Structures are given as C-alpha cells and as structure tokens.
Amino acid sequence: SQKIEQNSEALNIQEGKTATLTCNYTNYSPAYLQWYRQDPGRGPVFLLLIRENEKEKRKERLKVTFDTTLKQSLFHITASQPADSATYLCALEDTGGFKTIFGAGTRLFVKA
Amino acid sequence: GAGVSQSPSNKVTEKGKDVELRCDPISGHTALYWYRQSLGQGLEFLIYFQGNSAPDKSGLPSDRFSAERTGGSVSTLTIQRTQQEDSAVYLCASSLDFNADTIYFGEGSWLTVV
Numbered sequence: 001s002q003k004i005e006q007n008s009e010a011l012n013i014q015e016g017k018t019a020t021l022t023c024n025y026t027n028y029s030p031a032y033l034q035w036y037r038q039d040p041g042r043g044p045v046f047l048l049l050i051r052e053n054e055k056e057k058r059k060e061r062l063k064v065t066f067d068t069t070l071k072q073s074l075f076h077i078t079a080s081q082p083a084d085s086a087t088y089l090c091a092l093e094d095t096g097g098f099k100t101i102f103g104a105g106t107r108l109f110v111k112a
Numbered sequence: 113g114a115g116v117s118q119s120p121s122n123k124v125t126e127k128g129k130d131v132e133l134r135c136d137p138i139s140g141h142t143a144l145y146w147y148r149q150s151l152g153q154g155l156e157f158l159i160y161f162q163g164n165s166a167p168d169k170s171g172l173p174s175d176r177f178s179a180e181r182t183g184g185s186v187s188t189l190t191i192q193r194t195q196q197e198d199s200a201v202y203l204c205a206s207s208l209d210f211n212a213d214t215i216y217f218g219e220g221s222w223l224t225v226v
Contacts, residue, residue, distance in 0.1 A: 032213065043116075043203050043217030044155070089154070099145060099168055100215060104154035 002027040004103040006090055012109045013080055021075040021106045023090030028101075030092035033066055033073050038087045038105065047088075048075075080110045114138075116218035118204050124224045125194055133189045133221045137206030144187050145205045145215060146179060155203065161187060162210055194225045 005024045013019050023033070032051045036044035050057045050066040050073065057064045063076040077084050087105040094101050117136040125131050137144050146158040157171040161181045172178070176194075181187040191198055201220040 034214070041219075043205075043219045046214045046216070049213050094157075099157050099160050099171075101157065102147075102155040 002094075002101070004028075004090060004092065004101060006088075006103040007106045008104065010107040010109055012111065015081060015110055015112050017080055019077040019080045019084065019108055019110070021088050021090075021108065023073040023075070023103055025071050025090075025092060028071070028092060028094075029068075032093065033064075034091045034100070035062075035064055035073075035075050036089040036091060036102075038089055044089055044102075077108075080108075082110045082112050084108060085110050116204055116206050116216055118202075118218035118221050120221055121219065122222045122224075124226060127196060127225055128193055130190065130192045131194055131223060133191075133202050133204075133223070135187045135189070135204030135206075135218060137185065137187070137204070138216055139185075141206035141208055141216075142184065143207045143210045143212065143215075144181060145207075146187070146189050147203045147205065148173075148200045149203060149220070150200045158189070158202075160210075191223075194223075196225045199223055199225045 003026045032049050034049045035047045037047055038044040048059055048064045050064045052068050061078045065074045087107045089105040090103040091100045119134045144161040147155040149155050159179050160168040163184045164181050176192045179189045201222050203220045205215040205217045207215040
C-alpha cells in the first residue's frame with residue numbers, strides 16, 4: 001500500500017545548528033514532493049516544492065533534496081532559530097494526481 | 113479574499129447533532145480540498161472539488177459525511193449525527209486548479225463532539 005513516513009519523534013536541536021528532517025515514501029512515483037510548515041492551531045503553510053528531475057532545491061535557509069531511487073526527501077534548515085520550531089509536513093501528489101497526500105509530520109524544537 | 117476562510121473556527125456540539133462547516137476559497141481558485149486532522153495526527157484527505165463537481169470523494173469516512181460546492185466557490189462540509197470520533201480539525205485548502213503545485217490552507221474549523 002502507499003505510505004509516507006516521517007520521523008514520529010520530535011527533533012530537538014540547538015540554535016544555530018542544522019536541522020535535518022526525513023521523508024520516505026513507498027509505492028508512489030510522484031512527479032513532485034512538497035514541504036509544509038504547521039504551527040500549533042494553524043493550517044499548514046507551503047514552503048518548498050521539488051520536482052522529480054531536481055536533485056536539490058534551496059530557499060533562503062531551507063534546502064530540500066529528492067532521491068527518487070531511495071524514495072526519500074531530506075529537508076534541511078541551516079542556522080536554525082527558535083522561530084523555526086514547528087511541525088514540518090512532507091506531501092506528494094497521489095497517483096491519480098487529484099489530491100495531495102501528507103505525512104504525519106515531524107515536530108522540530110530549536111532551543112536558544 | 114486574501115486567503116482561505118473557514119467558519120466556524122471552533123464548534124462544540126452534542127453527539128448526534130448535525131454540523132455544517134464552511135469554506136470560502138481564494139478568489140479564482142477552481143480546486144478545493146477538505147482534509148481532517150486529529151490531535152497529533154497527519155492530514156487525512158476527505159474530498160476534492162474541481163469547480164462544482166467532486167471527482168474524488170474517496171476520503172469521506174462514512175455516509176454521515178457529505179460536501180457540496182456551489183457557484184464554483186464556497187463549499188460546505190456537513191457531518192450528520194456526529195460521533196465523538198468526528199472530533200478533529202477540519203482543514204480546507206484551495207489551489208488555482210488541480211494541476212497547481214501549491215495548495216493554500218485555511219486555519220481550520222476545530223470540531224469537538226461531546
């Protein structure tokens with residue numbers, strides 16, 4: 001069956017370090033993969049999209065990689081700040097292409 | 113509007129009552145999605161609209177759940193005879209069309225069934 005897996009345990013890091021979050025998927029062949037940020041009590045907010053023919057994408061302190069052979073995406077936040085503390089959701093298009101399927105998210109805590 | 117608007121933001125209802133949740137998507141967005149998020153869980157797809165039609169209703173958990181969209185804009189998600197397991201945040205999202213790369217979420221309607 002199709003599955004998206006993200007680290008269920010929270011990630012705790014020190015301010016200034018690089019946070020790395022993992023997203024693995026099985027039985028999908030998505031044309032693209034997305035990352036969203038969700039703060040408590042708020043809706044998810046789109047951060048980055050990476051297509052299947054792109055190995056890496058950057059936006060300010062964010063970097064996403066996409067390995068279609070490993071069926072894995074890594075999401076990096078460099079020079080992390082306490083304001084980066086949130087839940088980060090991985091998402092990809094369903095096989096039919098009509099809807100976006102989300103992972104359960106990884107909670108990130110950045111300590112000052 | 114500037115963003116996806118959902119109402120009510122919070123709703124407490126008694127078990128067995130019907131509830132209606134409303135979503136007003138971003139102006140000009142033809143695709144509209146409903147998701148459900150239980151406490152500490154990921155987003156569960158419920159239904160997708162393209163214009164007024166719903167090509168994909170596969171996520172609706174039971175026949176107590178229904179949704180409609182009129183005028184290609186506002187959508188209403190209705191839950192009949194609510195149960196305690198229906199308690200969750202119901203998130204609406206919209207995008208330019210089903211090919212769009214990005215979907216934009218509202219802040220959600222928090223439903224508590226007591």
